[in-house]
Amino acid sequence: MIKYFLNKIGYALLTLFGVITVIFFLFNVLPGDPARMMLDQNENSEQLAIVKKKYGFDKPISTQYFYYLNDLSPLSFHSGNQDDYTFLSEGKYNSAALFAVSNTVVVLKTPYLRESFQKSGKKVSEIIGNTLPNTFILAIFAIIIAIGIGIVLGIISALYKDTWLDRFIALISTLGMSVPSFFSAILFAWFFGFLLHKYTHLNMTGSLYEVDNFGKGSTIQWKNIILPSIVLGIRPLGVVIQLMRNSLLETFSQDYIRTARAKGLSEYQIIRKHAVKNSLNPVVTAISGWFASMLAGAVFVEFIFGWNGLGKEIVEALNNLDLPVIMGSVIVIATTFVVINILVDLVYAYLDPKIRLQ
Numbered sequence: 001m002i003k004y005f006l007n008k009i010g011y012a013l014l015t016l017f018g019v020i021t022v023i024f025f026l027f028n029v030l031p032g033d034p035a036r037m038m039l040d041q042n043e044n045s046e047q048l049a050i051v052k053k054k055y056g057f058d059k060p061i062s063t064q065y066f067y068y069l070n071d072l073s074p075l076s077f078h079s080g081n082q083d084d085y086t087f088l089s090e091g092k093y094n095s096a097a098l099f100a101v102s103n104t105v106v107v108l109k110t111p112y113l114r115e116s117f118q119k120s121g122k123k124v125s126e127i128i129g130n131t132l133p134n135t136f137i138l139a140i141f142a143i144i145i146a147i148g149i150g151i152v153l154g155i156i157s158a159l160y161k162d163t164w165l166d167r168f169i170a171l172i173s174t175l176g177m178s179v180p181s182f183f184s185a186i187l188f189a190w191f192f193g194f195l196l197h198k199y200t201h202l203n204m205t206g207s208l209y210e211v212d213n214f215g216k217g218s219t220i221q222w223k224n225i226i227l228p229s230i231v232l233g234i235r236p237l238g239v240v241i242q243l244m245r246n247s248l249l250e251t252f253s254q255d256y257i258r259t260a261r262a263k264g265l266s267e268y269q270i271i272r273k274h275a276v277k278n279s280l281n282p283v284v285t286a287i288s289g290w291f292a293s294m295l296a297g298a299v300f301v302e303f304i305f306g307w308n309g310l311g312k313e314i315v316e317a318l319n320n321l322d323l324p325v326i327m328g329s330v331i332v333i334a335t336t337f338v339v340i341n342i343l344v345d346l347v348y349a350y351l352d353p354k355i356r357l358q
Contacts, residue, residue: 008345012338019334023327024068028061034117034323055114056085071112072331078105113328118320124328127313132332134208135302135309139294141225142233147287150237154244154283155276161249169241176238182300185231189304192227202227205306228305232298236290243286247279254278288344292337 035051052058056067067085070076078088080103088095088105095109113124157169193204206224251257252275260270299311306312310329317325 005342005345008342012342015338016331016334020069020072020331021065023330024065025061027323027327028064033057053083054085059085071114074111075106075108078107079103080105113331114324116322116325118317118322118325124324127325128310128328128332131308131310131313134307135294135298135311137208138225138229138232138298138302138307138309139291141229142294143236143287143291145229145233146236146240146290147283150240151244151276151283154241155248155271157241157245158248158252159271166245169245173238173241176234176241179234181231181235182304184234185228185301185304188227188231205304207306207308209308224305224307228298228301228307231305232294232301236287236294239286239290240283243282244279247282248275251275251279284344288340292333292340 033048034055035048035057049058056064059067070078070086075098077086079086080100081087088097088107093107093109093112095107098106098108100106110125113128115121115123116127119127153169153172157166160166189204192200193202197203202223206221208220208222208225209218210221210224211218257270257275260274265273298307298309299314301307302309302311303315310332314326314329316322317329
C-alpha cells in the first residue's frame with residue numbers, strides 16, 4: 001500500500017512539473033513585454049532596464065525557466081550575488097538555509113509565485129490566499145447540495161424505475177447538465193435576487209464578507225452564498241442523479257443482493273447496508289472531479305454574483321494581463337486536482353474491500 005501511494009505521489013509530481021512547464025512557455029510566448037505590463041503607461045527606458053534586471057526578464061528564456069522552477073521548488077538554490085535574480089533577499093521568501101556550496105546557498109522555503117504586475121508588487125500567494133478560501137467555501141456548499149439531493153433523487157429514480165417519477169427526475173437531471181452555468185447564474189440572480197427580492201431577501205450580487213455602511217468592519221453574509229452555490233451545484237447534481245440511479249440498478253442485479261432478499265432482509269436494510277455503499281464508487285469519482293473543477297469553473301458564477309473568490313480574481317487578472325496571478329492560479333488549481341485525486345484513492349479503498357485486498 002505504501003509503495004502504491006508513493007507511486008501516485010511520483011506521478012502527481014510529474015504531472016505538476018508538466019503543468020508548470022506548459023504554463024511557463026505558453027505565457028512567455030505571448031506578444032508583449034512583461035516589464036511594460038508591470039509599468040503600464042509610465043515606463044521609460046531606464047525603468048524598463050531596472051525592472052527587467054530585477055525580475056530576470058533580460059535573461060534567455062531557458063534561464064528564466066530555471067528561475068521559475070527555482071521559485072516554485074521548496075528546495076532551491078540561491079546566489080550570494082546581490083545583482084543576481086536568485087539572490088536570497090529578505091521578505092521575498094519564507095525560507096531556512098540548509099547549507100552553502102561556494103557562492104550558492106541551498107534553502108528550504110515555501111513556493112514563491114512571484115508578484116502581481118498590477119497590484120503594486122503584492123505577492124501572488126497573498127492574493128490567492130485572500131480569495132481561494134471564499135471559492136473553497138462556495139465549492140463546499142455547492143458539492144453538498146449536489147451530493148445530498150443527487151443521491152436521494154438517484155435512489156428514488158432507481159426504486160421507481162420507468163415510472164412518471166423516474167422520467168421527471170431524469171428531465172431535471174438532463175436540464176441541470178445541459179444548461180450553461182453563466183446562463184443559470186444570470187437567470188437565478190434576476191429571478192430570485194431581483195423579481196422575488198421582496199420575498200427571498202436575496203441579493204443579485206454580494207460576497208461572503210461585506211463592509212458595513214459605516215466602513216468600520218466586515219460582517220459575514222451567509223445569505224449571499226445561497227444563489228451562487230445552488231447555481232454551481234446544478235450541473236454536478238444532474239451527474240450525481242444519473243450515476244447513482246444507474247449504479248444502483250446495476251447493484252440490484254448482483255447475486256449478493258438476491259441472497260440478502262432470500263435471507264428475509266427488508267428492502268430498507270438492503271438499500272442502506274449493501275446497495276447504496278457499493279454503488280457510490282462512480283459517484284465519488286464524479287464528485288472528486290467536479291469539486292476540483294469548481295475551483296476553476298466558478299469563474300463565471302463568481303463574476304456574475306460578485307463573489308470575491310479566485311474565479312473573479314482570474315477574470316480581473318485576464319483583463320489586466322496580470323500574468324503572475326493567472327499562472328499562479330492555474331498552478332494552485334492543478335495542485336488541487338492532483339491532491340483530490342490522491343484522496344479519492346483513499347476513499348475507494350474505504351468503500352471497496354477488493355481495492356484494500358489488492
